[in-house]
Amino acid sequence: MRVSVPPLLPETEWQRLKDAEKALALQLQREGVWQHLWRVAGRYENVSVFDVADNDALHTLLSGLPLFPYMDIHVTALAQHPSALAEAEGLPQCPT
Template sequence: MLFMVEMDVNIPLGFDADEAARLKAAEKARFQELQAAGTWRHIWRVVGRYANVSIFDVADNAALHDLLTTLPLFPFMTMRVTALCRHPSSAHDDDR
């Protein structure tokens, strides 16, 4: 199943800078792992915000929830999830 996930990151002011840097590096590594596996199919930065719009390809809602909770920055994120399905006019065969 495909899901669009809008993620806003809000690390509190005064949060330890070294710990924030460590979490950001861990987040990038986890993203790259999921991208290589084909699970995190797309990511776009939202201009002017510490936010992104991403497309995930997972088995179901529970799998997406389990995956999202593994993200190192998860405690600092507000997310909006939208389930997607292939549009009949799509020219791409891999839109499932």
């Protein structure tokens, strides 16, 4: 997810949106829905892993993010790989 700050957005509104985004991101992480969140170094961008039921649920989640109108989002669906360490050693796997 890459965020582009609109140049004419008032700073107070931008701060309000960022605060709301952070609160929701923390809530979704605590709920286990937003499983991983990494900053892309040097950019206003992140790489995230979500655990949702399907593509519609992911779309609903993403479009509900406060910063969604200012995001360029690329989605890649993931599946468990049979040669992954978790699979080979009987460890917990990615949720399906």
